Amino acid sequence: MRSLERDLRTLVAPDGPPVRRIETLSPRAITTSPSGKTIVDFGQNLVGRLKFTVSGEGGQAITIRHAEELEDGELCLRPLRTAEATDRYILKGAAEETWEPRFTFHGFRYAEIDGWPGEVSLEAVRAVVCHSDMERTGWFECSDPIINCFHENTVWSMRGNFLDVPTDCPQRDERLGWTGDIQLFSPTACFLYDSAGFLTSWLADLAADQGADGAVPFVVPNVLMEPPVGAAGWSDAAVIVPWTLHQRYGDLRVLADQYDSIRAWVDHVTRLSGPELLWDRGFQFGDWLDPAAPPDDPAAARTDPCLVATAYFARSAALTGRIALALGRDTESAHYLSLAAKVRDTFARQFVTPAGRLLSDTPTAYALAIQFDLLPDPCQRARAGERLAQLVRESSYRISTGVLGTPVICDALCDTGQHDVAFRLFDERGCPSWLFPVTLGATTIWERWDSLRPDGSINPGAMTSFNHYALGSVADWLYRTVGGLAPAEAGYRRLVFQPRPSGNLTHAQVRHRTPYGTAACAWSIEGERIEVEITIPANTTATVNLPGSDAGSVEVGSGTHCWRYPYRPPTRRPAPSLDVALDYVYADPPAWSAVLGCLLAHAPGLMGEIVAAQRVDGAVTLRQIVSAAPRADEIGAALLRQLDRLRE
Secondary structure: OHHHHHHHHOOOOOOOOOEEEEEEEOOOEEEEOOOOOEEEEEEEEEEEEEEEEEOOOOOOEEEEEEEOOEEOOEEOOHHHOOOOOEEEEEOOOOOOEEEOOOOOOEEEEEEEEEOOOOOOOOOOEEEEEEEEOOOEOEEEEEOOHHHHHHHHHHHHHHHHHEEOEEOOOOOOOOOOOEHHHHHHHHHHHHHHEOOHHHHHHHHHHHHHHOOOOOOOOOEOOOOOOOOOOOOOOOOOHHHHHHHHHHHHHOOOHHHHHHHHHHHHHHHHHHHHHOOOOOOOOOOOOOOOOOOOOOOOOOOOOOOOHHHHHHHHHHHHHHHHHHHHHHOOOHHHHHHHHHHHHHHHHHHHHHHEOOOOOEOOOOHHHHHHHHHOOOOOOHHHHHHHHHHHHHHHHHOOOOOOOOOOOHHHHHHHHHHOOOHHHHHHHHOOOOOOOOOHHHHOOOOOOOOOOOOEOOOOOEOOOOOOOOOOOHHHHHHHHHHHHHHOEEEOOHHHOEEEEOOOOOOOOOEEEEEEEEOOEEEEEEEEEEOOEEEEEEEEEEEEEEEEEOOOOOOOEEEEEEEEEEEEEEOOOOOOOOOOOOOOEHHHHHOOHHHHHHHHHHHHHHOOHHHHHHHHHHHHOOOOEHHHHHOOOOOHHHHHHHHHHHHHHHHO
16 A cells, blocks of 8 residues: 555656657568568558458457568567567458557567468558657758668657657567666757657656655666666766756756756765765666677676766766756855866876876777866867777777767767767768668667678677667767757757768758747858858847858858858868878778788788778878888889779
């Protein structure tokens, strides 16, 4: 009875949008598997259920099983773990009957249908897409179809996992409101859809489930029924998600409503960290799913979990100080800002050398230190940015961060002057990378970079989902840098437009429906001229920084503004030659292969030097390296012939 009374006391009325049937999709194909099963392919990994129309004898049972992928031509059920993902319908024998389940949903692209009378036709089956009924508010598009597909995959993963609560995945025996995933994804969510009501309702659940000591559970609602203990990056959603909502919608109410929860979490971490303010005890997920971690041990990250936890402690304490200030709680603001400064001092003593190197010499460590303002010395910050760029080059621009480092690494690079490295990292197509799943036909964001492997096999790990939005969090960086649109004040009362044309992109456009109306930025390059057009909503102002212009910042008011001027793309990827940066040669797989093959034949001793140079300093050229070698003219001529053949 006491447990029931407590449960009733923590009931919170929802104020988010209802779950609705949003759209229906027709099958793309119906095939027969090697074992003779009927497989319906909808061409899109989605969340919802099947609706079908059928006629047959009464008592005939139709069984439908759902899965995201096929393996060896059969429905792949292993990633579902104990989830049956199965619907059954018994015909009543009418001339024609239509059925759709009402109290369930599945995550799937493929459906296996057994017991259907006759052959299943394309017209008889539909997939009904379900999610919370949010209004779309953000769009992005550029000249690269692979990047566009990645962005569309992010949209689909958000739709599939914003079903009443922000779940981590929709298909297996989990479907829980993991706090870490939404902490990372909330800026992207608030751009793509009006997420204010949805996330405000979920935050009320978070506060209701929070422990008496301030600990925030890993999942909300806390259906695990375990006393919350809290973990860095996950439980910090109590602070970061309300702050994100305030920044994107300009509403102080969410900060006021959540303030007791926010303060309770930071006070809890303060007690855990002891007088030294070092969070080095208790359970931590750490930089979860580091690509170097084995499939069966996703917590085995290269970055020290104590470093990660202390970094998040400093971040949440600082945000709590800013939240208190916004609410007019000046004394409490001073307390939490002072606490944040002390935690930063602890971080510097424990993890940072005077030269700006970190104890964990990993991309995640540098990215968090830069983005969470833990390196106040400008020289340390600059050196950390250089080291981060070097580490990215050494990994051949493949992802080497877990879920906590991945969403912030591109911003950390850009904020330390390494924009070209940031875009090159994002634009990588090999595994692990953001765009690798797209090259294998992904239609949503995966939990693991290699959830599906190039040979068509499924990752053997017990955690293998093909619909996890967390790694799509980088989309917010796309909007603000490549697209060039960002809020400068809470609620977009002021905006900043600073598009950064990158790589071989020739155009990009971003559009967002702010609380004041639609804001947009579009740029296109033709030859050596660029056109930039921006739209500023009524009653707002903006700062505009035009790419490749010496004009500096321009202050403009509401309306549409357009600039056309000469422009030479600084990061345009040139054709491989002896005089372009090794980064550009490496980015062209046929050219890189040709260079290594030529060196193997004419100067094998240079191969290691070339590879090492590219990893350490991608700006060095082939000619610079070859010129110091014996027989430089002969080797250079051979390389030039190989590269000329590629251009032919």
